[in-house]
Amino acid sequence: MIRFAWLQFRMQAAVAAGALAIVAVVLALTGPNLVHLYDTTVASCAVHHDCPTATTDFTDTDGPLQVFLDFLLLTVPLLIGMFWGAPLISREFETGTFRLAWTQGVTRTRWLAVKLGLGAVASAAIAGLLSLMVSWWSSQLDYVSANPFDSLRFGIRDVVPIGYAAFAFALGLSAGLLFRRMLPAMLVALVGFVAAREAVTAWVRPHLFTPLQQSLPITTATPVSIDQTSPGVIKAFENTRGISLPGAWVYSVQIVDQAGHTPTTSFLSGACHLGNYGPLNPRDCTARLAATFHQLVTYQPGGRYWPMQWYELAIFLSGSIVLAGFCFWWIRRPVI
Amino acid sequence: MTVVIQTNGLGKRYGRQWALRDCTLGIPEGKVVGLVGPNGAGKTTLLNLAVGLLAPTCGAITVLGGPPSDGPAQLEKVGFVAQDTPAYAGLSVGKHLLMGSYLNANWNQELAKDRIDQLGLDPRQKAGSLSGGQRAQLALTMAIAKQPALLLLDEPVASLDPLARREFLQGLMEIVAEHAVSVVLSSHLIADLERVCDYLVLLVASHVQLAGEVTALLATHQRLSGPRRDPRSLPSSHEIIEESHTGKQSTFLVRTDQPILDPAWTVKPVTLDELVLAYMGRARNPSPGRRSGLGVAP
Amino acid sequence: MIEFQLDTTSGVATYLQLVQQVRQALQLGILEPGDQLPTAQQVVAKLAINPNTVLKAYRDLEREGLVRPRPGQGTFVVRTLPRSDPAAQGRFLASMTAWLQEARAAGLGPDDIEAIYRTAVRNSFAEGAA
Numbered sequence A: 001m002i003r004f005a006w007l008q009f010r011m012q013a014a015v016a017a018g019a020l021a022i023v024a025v026v027l028a029l030t031g032p033n034l035v036h037l038y039d040t041t042v043a044s045c046a047v048h049h050d051c052p053t054a055t056t057d058f059t060d061t062d063g064p065l066q067v068f069l070d071f072l073l074l075t076v077p078l079l080i081g082m083f084w085g086a087p088l089i090s091r092e093f094e095t096g097t098f099r100l101a102w103t104q105g106v107t108r109t110r111w112l113a114v115k116l117g118l119g120a121v122a123s124a125a126i127a128g129l130l131s132l133m134v135s136w137w138s139s140q141l142d143y144v145s146a147n148p149f150d151s152l153r154f155g156i157r158d159v160v161p162i163g164y165a166a167f168a169f170a171l172g173l174s175a176g177l178l179f180r181r182m183l184p185a186m187l188v189a190l191v192g193f194v195a196a197r198e199a200v201t202a203w204v205r206p207h208l209f210t211p212l213q214q215s216l217p218i219t220t221a222t223p224v225s226i227d228q229t230s231p232g233v234i235k236a237f238e239n240t241r242g243i244s245l246p247g248a249w250v251y252s253v254q255i256v257d258q259a260g261h262t263p264t265t266s267f268l269s270g271a272c273h274l275g276n277y278g279p280l281n282p283r284d285c286t287a288r289l290a291a292t293f294h295q296l297v298t299y300q301p302g303g304r305y306w307p308m309q310w311y312e313l314a315i316f317l318s319g320s321i322v323l324a325g326f327c328f329w330w331i332r333r334p335v336i
Numbered sequence B: 001m002t003v004v005i006q007t008n009g010l011g012k013r014y015g016r017q018w019a020l021r022d023c024t025l026g027i028p029e030g031k032v033v034g035l036v037g038p039n040g041a042g043k044t045t046l047l048n049l050a051v052g053l054l055a056p057t058c059g060a061i062t063v064l065g066g067p068p069s070d071g072p073a074q075l076e077k078v079g080f081v082a083q084d085t086p087a088y089a090g091l092s093v094g095k096h097l098l099m100g101s102y103l104n105a106n107w108n109q110e111l112a113k114d115r116i117d118q119l120g121l122d123p124r125q126k127a128g129s130l131s132g133g134q135r136a137q138l139a140l141t142m143a144i145a146k147q148p149a150l151l152l153l154d155e156p157v158a159s160l161d162p163l164a165r166r167e168f169l170q171g172l173m174e175i176v177a178e179h180a181v182s183v184v185l186s187s188h189l190i191a192d193l194e195r196v197c198d199y200l201v202l203l204v205a206s207h208v209q210l211a212g213e214v215t216a217l218l219a220t221h222q223r224l225s226g227p228r229r230d231p232r233s234l235p236s237s238h239e240i241i242e243e244s245h246t247g248k249q250s251t252f253l254v255r256t257d258q259p260i261l262d263p264a265w266t267v268k269p270v271t272l273d274e275l276v277l278a279y280m281g282r283a284r285n286p287s288p289g290r291r292s293g294l295g296v297a298p
Numbered sequence C: 001m002i003e004f005q006l007d008t009t010s011g012v013a014t015y016l017q018l019v020q021q022v023r024q025a026l027q028l029g030i031l032e033p034g035d036q037l038p039t040a041q042q043v044v045a046k047l048a049i050n051p052n053t054v055l056k057a058y059r060d061l062e063r064e065g066l067v068r069p070r071p072g073q074g075t076f077v078v079r080t081l082p083r084s085d086p087a088a089q090g091r092f093l094a095s096m097t098a099w100l101q102e103a104r105a106a107g108l109g110p111d112d113i114e115a116i117y118r119t120a121v122r123n124s125f126a127e128g129a130a
Helices: A002-042 A051-060 A063-095 A108-137 A139-145 A160-179 A182-207 A265-271 A282-292 A302-331 B043-050 B072-077 B093-103 B109-119 B132-145 B162-178 B214-219 B272-284 C014-028 C040-047 C051-063 C086-105 C110-129
Strands: A212-217 A224-230 A233-238 A249-257 A293-300 B003-014 B017-028 B032-036 B058-063 B078-081 B150-154 B182-187 B199-204 B207-213 B221-227 B239-245 B249-255 B266-269 C067-070 C074-077
Touching: A002 A051, A002 A063, A002 A108, A002 A139, A002 B093, A051 A139, A063 A108, A063 A160, A063 A182, A108 A139, A108 A160, A108 A302, A160 A182, A160 A302, A182 A302, A224 A282, A233 A249, A233 A265, A265 A282, A282 A293, A293 A302, B003 B043, B017 B043, B017 B058, B017 B182, B017 B199, B017 B207, B032 B043, B043 B058, B043 B150, B043 B182, B072 B078, B078 B132, B093 B109, B093 B132, B109 B132, B132 B150, B132 B162, B162 B182, B162 C040, B162 C051, B199 B214, B199 B272, B207 B214, B207 B272, B214 B221, B214 B272, B239 B272, B249 B272, C014 C051, C040 C051, C051 C067, C086 C110
Parallel strands: B032 B182, B032 B199, B078 B150, B150 B182
Antiparallel strands: A212 A293, A224 A233, A249 A293, B003 B017, B003 B058, B199 B207, B221 B249, B221 B266, B239 B249, C067 C074
């Protein structure tokens, strides 16, 4: 059965391997250049006092290629789900070849097991290799931009794409088995995978670990903004981008006092006289704030990057296993 | 005598429609069985039940002594060619044979190769570009080369031109002559029945109308024609299958074990085609005036 | 080697046609003792008929003592059929011609004569087989 599954899969595997090889070549050609560039410009930028320019120039290098690679890693699991997973069984139903395949000397269960196993392993391998290559190539770029937890970036680096690919494959396969038509299965794979990925990104990932909290003093450099949010209400805000915790995932930052209270409207209107564009005297305002208040940062430390990667991988692999279980159960029903 | 397919009150329903109902059959081994009936009568349903692609709604079916498709051993013993002879369009003829050898323990690659050569099929040609007749021959080759004890063929010649049909039947009969294999061949065409089949099962409107050895069926049915008569005046040992009357003449197709002794009758033997047509007609239009019963041979 | 033909329109059972053709061949000298009959496989490959039909025909011929199977080799002719005596044929031709003249004089046309002939043949040979 394994030989037969390979016989049918050979062409697709060859195409994928070919594409992967092309990407590998491109990365091999451009990668060393990036390293060199980093070593010569950014690594020594402090000495030359041109860090901002050096950094920007560096991160702009091979811009189109960066975008392409991001796009590739974003879409590869989806393509696997739609074009490897969805057609696998649905085509057998559409063309009637299941009547040929399921009357040979192997049981349906074994047939499914081998096809599922081969496809899942191949999907994981493709995604894993691609992710490996791109993560290697981007390592300095990622280091410089220092936001590994960026919701887009997190899903296109390291081990998480492996889980995505396996899950998308299993989802496409299940949909194909259930609906017996390729187009609906592809649609379900598309919508289902995107929805699952977004759902985990938005609702599960932030809660995988309880975030830490840290107090930071307000300094003159802190980009606090004071504004009137509604008639008679003044609030103090800060953008998380003002926080410098390298490698961390900052959830939020609040301006609070020792007791945890935010500045009241009366305090703010007293401490900071507002004009049309904010406080009339920002320095004074910030200084008065700093006396009583501090920044309370809620964040995930950078060290939690890898545990979160493994967790998310595990989540999607478990999802794949559940889907596989469903397929094994469903295929035993000889109702066609 | 061993029975290759045994069904007991077998029925299959889709929603509210019964595709097959009250099917009780005991198909003996070593025969070429013609499974005949109009389109939609239940032939494909019965065959799909026999290979385990469908599950019964009620009743039971055993194939070669076990439940259909119950494990690799059982799957190996039954060769199946589905309607429209499905094949993988992207795989070549040779790769299909390779598939067979990978998936069947009892595969006879030499037999398969010889047949393909004999048929003039190019092993490198993709199955998608084969003609209907060639695909049917490929499907038959695959079913044969696994050396099954039972061959089930679902309307294999329905979409073939007469030459391809003849070639297919020639090949099939050659295989039957060479190997000890039981064959069940379904068709909605009733020509060529008598030359190929020695056992007949007639399905009309999801029910079995007639089942038995062809020689027995032909021996027990006669066509009687004579002067105009009331059907009720016939002896009770004559079961009327079909009757027609003109002003002066009556013709009956009867089923009986007794010899026809009444000299008023002209007795003519019945061909299998006529027999099948008569039963099909009866199933479509059962009339109250007739003494009817299920036309199932013992 | 004899080559069988099949007439699907004649209404005669397939195996009977095979038997008849063998007998005719024996009578005409096309088949002689020692000749091999085609194997069931060869027959069905050409005619697309059930091999059991061929076996049945050969069994009938064996029962009549005309052929005998040799295990592993095939079925062989062992006896020939007497060719009908030309003189006898002449006699019957004469009596039949006389009969035909009578029948035509009585007003029977070719179809009536054909019907009578077929009925008589059937009855006569059926009695013989019974």
